[in-house]
Each structure stands twice: as C-alpha cells, then as structure tokens.
Amino acid sequence: AKEIRIGVSAPITGDIAALGQSTKNAALMAEEEINAKGGLKVGKEKIKVKFVIEDDENKPESTATVFQKLINQDQVLAIIGSQSSKCSNAGAPIAEAAGVPQISPWSTNPNVTKGKQFVFRACFIDPFQGKVVAMFAKNRLKAKTAAVLYDVASDYNKGIAEVFKEEFARAGGKVVAFETYTTGDKDFSAQLTKIKTANPDVLFLPNYFNEVPLQVQQAHKLGLKAKVIGSDSWDSPDLLKLGAEYLEGTYFSNHYSPDVKNPISDKFVAAYEKKFGMKPDAAGALTYDAAYIVFQAIEKAGKLDRKAIRDALAQTKGFKGVTGTITFAGSPDPVKSAVMIKITGGKFVYDSTVNP
Amino acid sequence: MHTIQPEWQIMRDRLRLGWRGYAAAGVYAALVILVMLAARYQWSIGSVELANPYYLHNLTLIGINVILVASLNLVNGYLGEFAIGHAGFLAVGAYASSVVTLLFHQSFWVALPVGALAGAVVGYLIALPAFKTFGDYLAIVTLGFNMIIVNIIQNLEVIGGPRGWGGQPKMTSFWLVAVVAGLSLIILRNLVYSNYGRVWLAIRENEIAAEMMGVDVMRYKMIAFVIAAFFAGLAGALWAHYQQYIHPSSFTYLRTTDLLVMLYLGGMASLSGSVLGVTIMTVLLESLRGVLSQFNLAEWRMVISPLVLIVIMLTRPQGLMGNREFAFVPRREEVPRREPARG
C-alpha cells in the first residue's frame, strides 16, 4: 500500500530522553489521528501517514546518521526534528543538500535555519524569549538587579542567558551575577552561594525542567530571597512533580498555556492526557503542531514531492496550532507570541501574553 | 652465513609487501571504486540502491572511525597504556581545521594538514606531563586534558562556544575518506612492523626490561601518543568538513567511550581488528536501528546493543582479533606452516 512517510528525529535516549519520549508520543498521536480520518488527501486520493521515528541520542553525530537514514533509506517526504538546536544544526545541512523539508519543533537557536531553504521551525527563537523574560523581570517584577545561573555546556541555556543579560541591562537593570554549571551537575550550591552574596532581585534559571527543581531547592536551602523566573525549558509536568513547594510563585515564559482558551490546544491536551496519562510538555505540543504544519503543506502541495512540500511550507500563513498561530511568510522562523506562566498552588497558571 | 640461506629466503620475502599486500591494496581500491561507481550510476538490486547515500554516509563514518580507532590502538593496544582522551584530539583537529577554513578563509587542503598537526602539537604538550604517570592514573590525566579542551572550546565565543560551530564547506567525501583511511592504515601498519612497533610492544610487555634493552621508553611513548593524536586531528578535520557542524558535546568522554568499545571489541594490537571492530559496531547499531524502527521500538536499541557487546566480549575476551592480523595484512615473520628447514 502506498503511504506517506515522515521522519522524526528525537532524543529517545541520552540526557534529554524525557523530551524524546513526549516527542514520540505527540508524533504517534498525530499519526493516529490523521490515519483515523483515512490519511492525507493528496490530489484525489487519501494516503495513510507513517512516521518513522529514530533515536538521535541528542548527539549531533547521531542526528546526521538519522537524517541520512530517514532521507535515503526510508525515503521520507519531510523530517520533523530534531529537538535540541545542536542536533538540528547537524541535520540541517543534510536535509538542505538532499532537498528535504525539515521542521524543528523546539530548536530555538537562530542559526538552525540561517541561510537554509528547506529548514523551518515551529517555535520562536532565543533572542525573542530572552527579551520577553528580561522585560517581564524589569517591568512586571520591578527588578533592579538580576542574577543568572545557566548550563554553559548547552547552547539553548547559554543563548537565552546572554540575551537576557543584554536586554535587562538595556532596560536599565543590572546583572550582578552570571554563573554557570555543566550538564549533569546536581550540586549548584557553590554558584548559588556566590549569587546569594550578590543579593539580586530576581534569579533567572533558563535551564531544563529536570535541573530546575534542584536549583530552586538548593537556593531555598541557602536562604536565597530573589524571585525566580525561567524559560520554556521549564515546561514539563515533571517540573512540579519534582519540586512544587519550592517553585511556588515562580514565573516562566512559554510557547503556550493550556489555560488560554483555544479549542485546538484544549483538545490536544485532553487527548494526550487520556492516552499517556500525563500532561504534554511544550516539546510535545510543538511536535504536534509541526506534524500538522507538514500535513497541511502536503495537502496543499497536492503531490508527494519534497520541493513542492517545501514551497507549500514556506507559504504557511496563520496556521492555528496548539502553541499559537504560525506564519512562515518570508522567514522560516515563525512570528509567535509568548506567554508568561506563574506557578500557583502547585499548578501552571496563565499570567500574561507577550506579543512580539 | 651460507648454511642458513633457506630460512633467509623465507624471511626476506616477508619483509616486502609481497603479493598479499598488493592483493589487499588492490581489493581495497577495487571495492572503493565499485562503491563510487555504484553511487555515480545508481546501481541497484531490485529496489535496493547499492550505494544509497545512507550507506555511503556510514561507510564514510566507518572510515573516519577507523582512523581514530587504529591510531588509538597504537597507544592502548601496542603500547598497552590506557589513554581515554582521544576525543580531545579529535576536537582539536575539528576546530583547528575549521579555524583555517572559516576564520582565515583558506582552502580545505590547508586545513586538513593543519588539523592533523594541531592534534599532534596538543598531543605532544599533553604527553609531556601525562607520561609522568601510568596505568589508571594516566587514564585520568588524559581524560582530564580531554575535559579541559572541551571546557576551553565552550568558553571560546569566536569558535561558537557551547552553541557549536557550523558552516564548514563540505569538502570531505566518501572517496577522500577512503583514500585517507587507506593511507593511514598503511602508515600505521608500516610503523607497527618496524622498530617502533617492536619497541611499543616490548614496553607493553615489560617496561623495565625494555629499558634494559637500551630503549628510551619516554621517547617511544611520546612518539606513539603524538602519532595517535596526529591521526585523531586528521580525523577531526575530515569530520568537521563532512558534517559541516561541530559541537563541543561531541568530544567528551562519551565519544572516547565509543572509540574504546570499538577498539577493544576489535582487539588490542591488531589493525585489522580495529577495522573489524569499527565496522561491526557501526553495522550492529545501524541494523538495529533499521529493524527496530520498523516496529517503533527505537527506545530498545540502546538496551539491545550493549547486550550484544557483552555477549561478544564474553565469548571472545581478547576481542575479535586480539594480537592477530588477517593473513592478508602482510607481516614479517608470520608463522610459517612448516618448521624452517635446517640447511
């Protein structure tokens, strides 16, 4: 039987395996939904969709191999992935050279799409988010001084941290401590002790959800008083499981909030919860959106041709997804709004929307 | 000595490459050409394309890893040390060559030797203090330098820092890797079957006795280490201009661990073992990928592959080819089938 194959490159093993799992979940869900409707309508016929999901181990070198396999062995029409920017960066030259449209759900580093014809993303980029958080700290929280603790070995964390530093200073604030650690660390007390001496108004932690609880907890134990803010990497149901009490009253920026009345998002969250027994994280939601953007593009292209799909993708306009409205007009980086979420009563609660 | 002429005949022949050597080189070259032709004219059996770019990609990676593993074998197999910082030199080669092409806008043909030499120079600087220690202490010192190299890269914004660095021109191709890997293997083989290889093995077997044979142990250790670093640098330069994007996380101990597994799987002190180890590991991991993704079981790949590794090690503890070579790797004094005749 004829089928439409779409590749997914996900970090199923390795340091962000949890994210790989939600990527896989979201992809399979999209696959199931579309096939339940008989598949995609291409030209006159309906064709079923098959996602080929491969483990890129969150390693750039493995991602390259995965892309080669997906493109040449599985003959996929498009690739969703990878999640971390370093992996998308390693895959992008391959997709570009082979003329296969690639859409990364979650790679926020500006370089990923730079100079590429075939590479897109479903999320906003680091500079935007860094600016959103800096403005929020300055204007909403009325902070005068700020401290940052981030993972120096991770491009994502570092990217946002630096934009934040710049934007916060531009807005008239002062960054009094700018501390780092390395992926896999569990003890941050040395850095936090140093931060404590600088006595900042806010502490910005643009780090992954599996590290943030330890950081806030240790900050708490050291008696740090600063308000804590974070970024989209906080978004995971596990964040609260791991340390709700210390996170009370903290804020983070995100791609979307289930609280914002949006039928698409409501439906997605409900279905996901039903199927997998947990709330989806942003990576899952973005993967789901990416899948549907690709679906739409294939149908619009009207033929199973990579170049045509790419052209259709580039014309995506006003796509309504779980994470908001996505438009690729003239740029592979969508112009999207961000939301700020506050952790209240052990829950993620929508706080405000920041438009670009 | 007239009486021992018959044995001499045998040995003299073994000193040369001999027909086996030429045959091996010929077969290798023919295979490479075949693959290239298959790629060029898209030969296929049924619907299976023979030189599918994915296969070509894996062959290319095998070639790069062969350079890495075979050179690491000098230090860990022949010299018998336990160095676990090889990924550091890979990083040096990758980044140094990228500096040449991306920052100085020079040709890749300049960058390639620069990468290798940078590896060698850094290797030399590290070997100086590292060989003051030995055994597991040497392991930690080499690991430490590897981490320091990665940490320095993370802190250098001009070369991308933790974001990684992309945009290298795609200069490395399958045929280039095939040629470079082939030449590297010939060079390593030549070294191994010379005074150097002999002395390395002697140091491995008994360092003090080697010293009593007049061996400047430190010097020979340094030579092995620097040569290994040279080839790692070379591999790094090739790799950076193949993948067109490099990231510090690709050069940590996890990468070195992969190399060690391939090395010891193939067997210590065996160049054909290194080739075999790399090939088998790559083929194993990729075929698992192929099979498992059919059933959406990608998450079991890393569960099954270590089990296979363990079973192989338990059944062949010395590695697939430990201390042995395939017959077609020409070697002096290989064991003759008959006792040498007394003349």
Add this chain to the structure above:
Amino acid sequence: MKLLEFLDVEVAYGAIVALQGVSFQVEEGEIVTLLGANGAGKSTTLRTISGLLPLRRGEVRLGGVDLRKLPAHEIVARGIAHVPEGRGIFANLTVQENLELATWTRKDKAQVAADFRYVYELFPRLGERRRQLGGTLSGGEQQMLAVARALMTRGRVMLLDEPSMGLSPLLVKEIFRTIGEINARGTTILLVEQNAHMALKIAHRGYVLETGRVVLAGTAAELAADPRVKEAYLGG
C-alpha cells in the same frame, strides 16, 4: 596405607599435554620426591592434586576419596596443603595475617592457637616479624612463611614445589631440616625439587618425570645410585 593416589592422569594446557598418564602413590608418613627437568610436569602434578587444574583422564584420590570433582578450596579443606612455586605470599598482609588466613576453614579455635605457637616455635624468625608485611620479607623468610602457612591449614599431605629455589645455601639447609622435622611430626610430604642431592637425602621414595611421564621410580637410595639419575639430575 595409601594416602594419596595418582592414577593414569592426563592433564593439558589447551593443546599442550603436560601429563600423559602419570601414576604414583604416597603412603601415610612418607616423604616422596618428584624429580625432573624443567617442564617435565612436576608443578603441573601438584597443581592437579590441589584442584587448580582439571584432569582430562585418570583419577586423584586422597585417603580413598575422589578429589576430581571438588573445587580447590574444598580439597584444601580435606587435607591438602600446597606450597606453590614462587611462594605466593600475600605481600600486603602481615606475617600474622598470612597465617590467619590459612585457618579460614578451621573451627577448632583452641587447636588453632596451639598451632600458632607451634609454627612460631618452628620458625622463630617469623615470630619476630609477626607484624611485618609479607612482601618485605627476604626470600628465605618468605619461603618459611609459605611453609608455615601450609602447616596452618592442618593438611595431612603437604605439597612442596621447589622450596629451595633462590635461597642461599644456609637457608637451603635450614628448609630441608625443617621439612624433615615437619615430617617427623606426622605430616606426609610430596616434594618437588631441582636440588636432587638434598631431596634424595631426606626422601624415602621418589619418582622421576620426563616430558609428562614417570620414567623411573624407587626408594631414595635406589634412585641416588641409578646411573641415569646421576647423569641427569645429580650432574654426573
């Protein structure tokens, strides 16, 4: 009474057959010596008895009990005390600790204490150096410790593998004197020696091994007088 029996034993290291059908026996209370050139299979014989090597064929019996299926540590517990070639001292344990370990299987606390007194009396040098690490002892002292350790296992049969190797003439004499003394107190001894002169002096009987076969057997006096033995092992 036959205490130790070795019946038609074949042992191999991979493809190398080290013993090809060796038979001999040791009576209770005897000193029996095994002579042979380097590589004849003497050490292999001892290692087979104490279960360190598996048999390919044949039988080993201690007081009628088949030892073949037992692991080495149980064979020791049944009364074989083996002083290995090269002594095998635990270098980072003290003299006292080396001896204590040899009592691992023993439950008779009182007898153990008495045995400690006995060996320290037999080897006063060891008594002086109870707290010294085994590895720092001189060669002769290490040899004494190895013998003492074997005594502490309370073996009925002591297997000694070249106890005089590397010792000064004075110590060689002392070791042989001690072997005689241990035997006089009731321990049966199977002695492997290159120093055939001394071995035949204290042994009751002996066997000569050549490339894994017994080629000669007899009383010590017979062997010492045999021209072949004279030629090959006594240096003419």
Add this chain to the structure above:
Amino acid sequence: MNLLEVRNLSKRFGGLLAVADFNLDLPEGALYGLIGPNGAGKTTVFNLITGVYPPTAGSVKLAGRELVGLPAHRITQRGVARTFQNIRLFGGMTVLDNIKVAFNYRTGYHLWGAVLHGPGFNAREQAITEQAYELLRLFRLESRYDQLAKSLPYGEQRRLEIARALATNPRLLLLDEPAAGMNPREVGELVELIRWVREKFQLTVFLIEHQMRLVMNLCERIQVMDFGETIAEGTPAEIVDNRRVIEAYLGEEEGA
C-alpha cells in the same frame, strides 16, 4: 685496565641501607661472582649499576666514564647488559622479536624510514633480522624463532634472556641468578654456555648466584655481601674457607 670501577656505592630505601659502600674493580675480560644471603643487596647492586635506581652515593665508571646519573637506557647503550632474577622476557612477542628489540637504538633508520618502508629500511631490517637470527642459532633457539617467548620452557627462556642481553652488544654482562630453578645437569650446561659466551663475545661477566657449584666452577674472584656490606672478597678457594662467609652464608659443612 679495569672495565668497571665501582666506588663507595650506597643505596638507602627509607630506613634500610640496602647497599653500603660497595666497591668493585672488574678487569676487562674477567668473570667475577657476587654472593650473599637473601636480601643482602646483590640485586640492588645490579640495579644501581644499570641505572634502574639512582644510588644514594658513590660512583660507577665503565671504561673510565661515569655511569651514575645516566638514564638506564643510556647505560645499556654504553655497553652494560643484564638478565633478571625473575625472567623478564617480552612474553607476548616472538622469540625473534625479543632479540630484535635490542637493536632499537642502532636501527639505522628514522621515523620516516619506518613510515615509508623504503629500500633503506628494508635493507636495515633485513640486516637486523639476520643478526638476530644468527644469535638465536648460537643459542640453539632458531627453531623457536616465531613462537611467543612465554610459550618456551623455562630453561630456554633463560637462554633467550641471555641471548637478548647479548644482542645489545655489551661489553659487560650482568647475570642475576642465571641457574635458579635448574637441576644440576642443567647448571653444568649453563656453566659451559657462560664460558663460551664470554670467549665468543669478548665479554666481561659479573654474576649473582646461590648455587655454589656454578660459582665455584666459573668465577675467578668472588665478592660476598651481607646486610648491604661487603664481608669478603677473594678467589673461590679463599671464600669457602672464610669464617664470616661460612657463618653468614654457606653454613657449617661445605657448600652443596
């Protein structure tokens, strides 16, 4: 003319004075012995001469040139070779390669030669192989040339170790208990071998041994150590009658 002159050589390990004021004049072509109880410091003297340990004090001159301070491999290159009390062959290498290692500092080719395996390289390697093989022949080991050293029987390992030492082209050969673990007949053969080697290679030999048969048969003069100190020195006949030597080393009756 003395080939080896050792003056006031001492070595201290922590609190232990392993060698105290050791002196030796070894004439060119001589065959001397060193005996003494276990732990007397004999092997340590060899280790000091060959540069394995630096001495605490003293000097060692080979043909008038100071050896103390040189690294061990330089001392070997100057012409001092040795064997070890417990055999130290390159067990995992072939018999022939064991010998060929000794040529490492006079291969006559450099790294480039080895990398390229050019004609010069091949000629030199062949010459080395020929010389090594010739040595094996002299030691009746040629039929074993391609076996791993560790697979040889003990006696042949001893022979190989001596052959390997000779391959470094020494002027002075130090043998540490060459007869250990040999039976009397084998010792007899070893005596002949050492004599023959000395003639054939024009060597000066200094050896440590506990088997008096060998020492008395072979050595022109003997030096006796105890607790690091030299307690006697003389011809074999003088030594066997020396009271102190009998008390410390030989025991009451004549040596076995």
Add this chain to the structure above:
Amino acid sequence: MYTVIIQQALNALQLGAIYALIALGYSMVYGIIRLINFAHGDIFMVGAYIGLGVALFLKPPFLVLVLVTMGLTALLGVTIERVAYRRLRHAQRMSAVITALGVGIFLENFVRAAISANPQAYPVLIAPRTLSLSGVSTTNVQLMVIGVSIALMLVLRYIIRQTMLGKAMRAVSDNKEVVPLMGINLNLIVSATFALGSALAAAGGIFYGQAYPMIDPYMGIVIGWKAFISAVMGGIGQVDGAMLGGFILGTVEVIGATFRSTLRDGIAFAILILVLLIKPTGLLGRPVTKKV
C-alpha cells in the same frame, strides 16, 4: 566573607561525601580484582531507583528502607559479577572493563525503557530542616549525608582491616591464584566484594535522593565518572583514598565554580592533573616500587 567560606566549605563537604560514597565501591572492587567497574555509577543509579520503589510500595521506616535497598542492590551487584565479569577474570584486563561499560549502558537504558525517561521525584524520607547560624545555612540532610558517609567509611575500613573477610579480600588483591590454597572460596570473596561495594552505592543512592531529590536513569554517568576520578585521585584501591579523593574533588569543584564558573571543569581538572603529577599514584596510593 567568612560566612561565604564556611558555607562553601559545607557545600564542598556534601558534594564530596556523595562522590566519596560511590568512590568507595569503585575503589574496593578495583583494589580487589583490578577491575575498573564502569557500571558502578549505574549500580548507584539502580540503587536509588530500588530505594524509591521500596519507599513507595513498602513504606518502611527509614533504617529498614536503607537496609532492604542495600541488600537488593548487593544482589544486583553480585549477579552482574556472576554473569558478566566472572568468566573474564583471567582474561586481559580491558575485556572486563569494556564489558562493564556495556553493563552500564544496559542498566541506564533498561531503566529508561522499563520505567521512564522522565526524572522521578524522590520521596522525602527525613523531614528536612534548615539550620542557620550567623548567615551560614545547612540542613539536617546535608549533615546526615556528610556524617553517614564518614561512618560508612569507618565501618568499611574496619571490615577490611580487621575481619577475616577483609583479610581474605586483601589476599585476593595480592595474589588471587593462591587464595584457594588457603581453603578459601575465591568466588565467595569476589561476590562479597561486589555485594559490599554495591550496597554502599545503594546507600549512596538513597542519601543522594535526600540531598538532591530527583533521580533519572542517566544520573549515574556523570557521578560515576566523578567518583572514579575521586578514587584515582585518592589512590585507587585505597579506602581512605577514595574518601579523601571524593572530598577533594568536591572542594576543587566548589572552588572552581566560585572562582569562575564557566571554567569550573577546566579548573577542577587542572588541579587534579597537578595532584597526579606531584603524586603520580594518587594521594594515598602506595608508591609503586619498581622491584626488579
């Protein structure tokens, strides 16, 4: 300023104690059978998961929980030795090391595939209390981690120095061929070694879960390497050395992070290399005498 120094010292102690606990097991297995058990970090991880399971399903008192977890993890360690290492005991050293790497990767990914890739929150088994004294804050958990690991070291030290088992273990490390000739079952001693080392790692896992209450399948990798580094720095094979090494690595990392956190790893390793250059066999390692 003083408060910062004291605070940092406490931080260093806690981090060091965790490294030290795991380093102990590394060092012991190494000291006795010369195997760098690269799976040890993952045994620690599994120990933490077992502790979590026991806590969730049985809800026993803390002490019982620790003992049960130690027992179960010891069983795991013994099984791994039996299945994966015993056959390689007489093979060249590196074969077993590579097998250990394989076992480690297997454990990580098995736990991930079988349980979840998501990090798990660790239940609070000891009610945390923050203690503050003139600007220095610590918690009872922090003090417990430090205290218990020191206590465990003392126990281990006693076992190895004074008991027959300990003597037999040291004998195996000196000369394993001769051990059976003393009537001692070599396999039993090796199993005991793995049992002890794994049990300690399990204890480490639980204390870790109290100090950093979040565990994931890959947490053993980094900690494992650092424990290995600690063990080597202290002089591998030395129980005291492992402890010392752990504390020093903890301190060095804290100093590095305080001084310039982006270069922390670089600084930490530079210091480590320096230590090894000055004392090439680790701080408490016996100098290897090249006895000739």
